[in-house]
Amino acid sequence: MRAKNTIADKTCLFTYTTEQSSDNEHMIRVDSPFRDKWQPVLLYCLKKYWELRQYGFAVLIMANGEYWIFPKLYPDHGENKTDGAKHSEEILIGQINQFLLHMGINVIRILIYTFKSPCLWRSDGNVCCTKKLLEQTHDWHRKFGISTDVAFTEFWGCGPHCFKDLTYDHVSEPSSVFHSYFQTCVFKLLSKDAAKIYGSDNSENENIDDNIKRANDKLLKLGQKPNPRTAEEHLRQGQEVIDSFKLEKEINKKLLDKWSQLVKNSALKRIKQKITADYNSRASTHVYTDIMSKLGENCYLKFVIYPKPSSKAKPTSTQPNRSRQMAAQTESGSAGGCFFR
Ligand SMILES: [Zn+2]
Known part of the structure; x- marks a missing residue:
């Protein structure tokens, strides 16, 4: 998933994704979270957190019906760190891993929402978030039988500068x-x-x-x-x-x-x-659909688009199941997340 940097390589990649796009354009399962338990809790969180910039949150469904919410967070650009920037997905993966150490056996599904889709390439040379998610979700599935949905609104792909050398x-x-x-x-x-x-x-x-x-x-x-x-x-x-x-x-x-x-x-x-936006959406679509088709029938990792609402309105929702107050109280307390059922 590392992209090369020459224009000749980019031209080849662009051509390849153009050829693939007719088959893959609609293959991401845009409707899957809306048919099941994710719908109310995803919409509730999106209404609460919605903004037009990169952020992420996670929701875990427990076997007893509880939802645990890992609240909204932003990427850490790492200006004062030696280990560089941390993307939202990486921070959420770290938090979820901590939680699963003690509670993994009780979790049945995980939803990770990231405003921009998981990256396919990083300029800092670190492993991209798509590969990290693929490895982590495999681990979660193998240890605890957990399946994961990754929802996003805009395509990030290889980022906004991947065609900067085009003349x-x-x-x-x-x-x-x-x-x-x-x-x-x-x-x-x-x-x-x-x-x-x-x-x-x-x-x-x-x-x-x-x-x-x-x-x-x-x-x-x-x-x-x-x-x-x-x-x-x-x-x-x-x-x-x-x-x-x-x-x-x-x-x-x-x-x-x-x-x-x-x-x-x-x-x-x-x-x-325009070229960058088209390439990033096609490349992401291609990679995600390829992952899902290779994982097959019992796919434990699904990528899902939550499209941007057409008006300026935030997503609308009602509180899923029990009380909002309970979620807020728990959320304002200690680290980890909040839950309601
Ligand atoms: Zn990333």
């Missing part, structure tokens, strides 16, 4: 696997960059003639238009404006070069975001 030349090359993104991705130009190149803070404006100033003004206005367009449309419109002023050849080329650079910078930022 404009690479995506705009017609034979590139990324060329369709170049053709279809619409974006707004980086208006701050446009102001820097063509605006009043451009010192070159002081000694240039009125015609060039008017061309600069028109390009600045074009660069600040809010409607998104493809790279080719931005380039064509910029060229039309520059050509309309019938400037000297050298000046024309200089303005066009600056315009192209503005379009390239803006395009690359947006295109890389």
Whole structure:
């Protein structure tokens, strides 16, 4: 599950996940927790903890019907530690292992929720959370017969920087696997960059003639238009404006070069975001479905998507079974978790 770092490798991986995605797109068992006991307790916790950033919590179902909740926690970025960052899943695994030392025999199921899906690769060289979860859940199943569900809302995959080395030349090359993104991705130009190149803070404006100033003004206005367009449309419109002023050849080329650079910078930022998001969701889906299909009928590890609600509303739920107060009282007490039944 370690990803390599060259663009050639990334291109191969991207192509591979694209080919696989038609089969795997809907294979993650999005509905499994909603058919059984997980539904009320998962929704209760999500309503209580919901936010749009990385966090995690865990719920354990005991044989006697009790639920133990391991409250919300955040990753530890490890700035002051020698052993580096700890992801939410790793911290929860540590807490669950402590609990299972004494109570393992009484636990029948575990739900781990992580806002972003377990990582497939880590830049710090540590073992990724997906592999750790695979090993740990196997151990929990072997020792205690526990099955585990891992629920998440957004795909993390190999993280937001896994295509950082991609260049404009690479995506705009017609034979590139990324060329369709170049053709279809619409974006707004980086208006701050446009102001820097063509605006009043451009010192070159002081000694240039009125015609060039008017061309600069028109390009600045074009660069600040809010409607998104493809790279080719931005380039064509910029060229039309520059050509309309019938400037000297050298000046024309200089303005066009600056315009192209503005379009390239803006395009690359947006295109890389889209490629990264698509790759991370496809790669995660592929790895998770592969794990589940290899584990077969008695799959003790399931990956489940809890999709982001469409509105800004938090997930809605009612308190599962008994009283909320009991959960709150226990939770505010000692370490470990809280329970209700
Ligand atoms: Zn991780």
